Amino acid sequence: MFIAPELLRSMTSMDAFRDDPLMVELFDRFMFWQQHMRPVFAENPTWNPQFISECLSAAVRHILAKHPDRDIAILPHFDLPGPDGKRSPAATEPSASTKEPLDHTTSESIRRVRYAVLHHSNEPTLKGRLLETPNGAMKILSSRKDCSCCIIIEAEEYRTRGVLSFRPEAIAAASTLMSHTSLTDVRTCVTDGLNWMFGRLVLRDGRQIYLDLNPVDIYLSPLFTPPDDILRSRLYRVVGLLACWIDGVAPFIGDAQGGGQ
Numbered sequence: 381m382f383i384a385p386e387l388l389r390s391m392t393s394m395d396a397f398r399d400d401p402l403m404v405e406l407f408d409r410f411m412f413w414q415q416h417m418r419p420v421f422a423e424n425p426t427w428n429p430q431f432i433s434e435c436l437s438a439a440v441r442h443i444l445a446k447h448p449d450r451d452i453a454i455l456p457h458f459d460l461p462g463p464d465g466k467r468s469p470a471a472t473e474p475s476a477s478t479k480e481p482l483d484h485t486t487s488e489s490i491r492r493v494r495y496a497v498l499h500h501s502n503e504p505t506l507k508g509r510l511l512e513t514p515n516g517a518m519k520i521l522s523s524r525k526d527c528s529c530c531i532i533i534e535a536e537e538y539r540t541r542g543v544l545s546f547r548p549e550a551i552a553a554a555s556t557l558m559s560h561t562s563l564t565d566v567r568t569c570v571t572d573g574l575n576w577m578f579g580r581l582v583l584r585d586g587r588q589i590y591l592d593l594n595p596v597d598i599y600l601s602p603l604f605t606p607p608d609d610i611l612r613s614r615l616y617r618v619v620g621l622l623a624c625w626i627d628g629v630a631p632f633i634g635d636a637q638g639g640g641q
Contacts, residue, residue: 428573439622
């Protein structure tokens with residue numbers, strides 16, 4: 381997949397940031413957390429779950445403001461049960477030419493799915509089933525074609541290759557979700573809060589094919605940028621990317637530059 385550089389750069393506009401009340405509010409909250417909350421002392425020093433959840437919330441609010449006829453359900457610590465209500469058996473490797481073998485079981489992969497984000501039509505009864513019943517999400521994703529799904533995996537532990545090391549788990553989780561539902565497209569995001577890697581497992585001609593981007597470092601800012609503006613730029617870029625990814629719109633289109641969806 382491909383992101384045009386000019387589109388990526390447009391997601392750091394300070395003028396656009398200041399004209400967006402949601403982003404101004406998000407920046408104020410982050411300044412509060414930085415001043416008053418002890419950092420997470422974890423094996424991976426770049427892991428910041430607060431950053432991830434706050435950016436996800438802002439991205440979803442942007443999508444809801446854009447699509448009043450749609451709704452979104454966020455399912456934390458997503459668990460993938462089998463038809464009998466128990467956890468699914470180990471996933472099998474997709475038939476596509478993925479670059480790395482899947483050496484983790486489904487239970488390990490699914491356990492790492494911090495959020496499943498379901499984009500669906502604005503129906504109160506549907507929202508209730510998704511949020512209030514244990515297997516509601518699986519039943520709806522198996523019976524309806526108008527719901528899309530994006531899974532977010534937190535790279536909590538330190539690995540030599542960073543978020544890239546979680547690629548097999550993202551593929552395994554998406555593949556297992558696809559095998560238990562009617563989904564033909566599952567979007568994935570692996571992040572530690574600093575680096576973000578977006579991918580997409582699609583079903584084409586009976587084969588599962590995984591398309592992904594190189595990790596996006598949210599620290600891309602011009603030299604001599606004031607610290608507060610660096611944070612604003614980071615927040616704006618991540619929220620913009622997340623909103624586009626969950627919504628399935630540009631700049632996340634095509635397999636390569638100029639490709640179609």
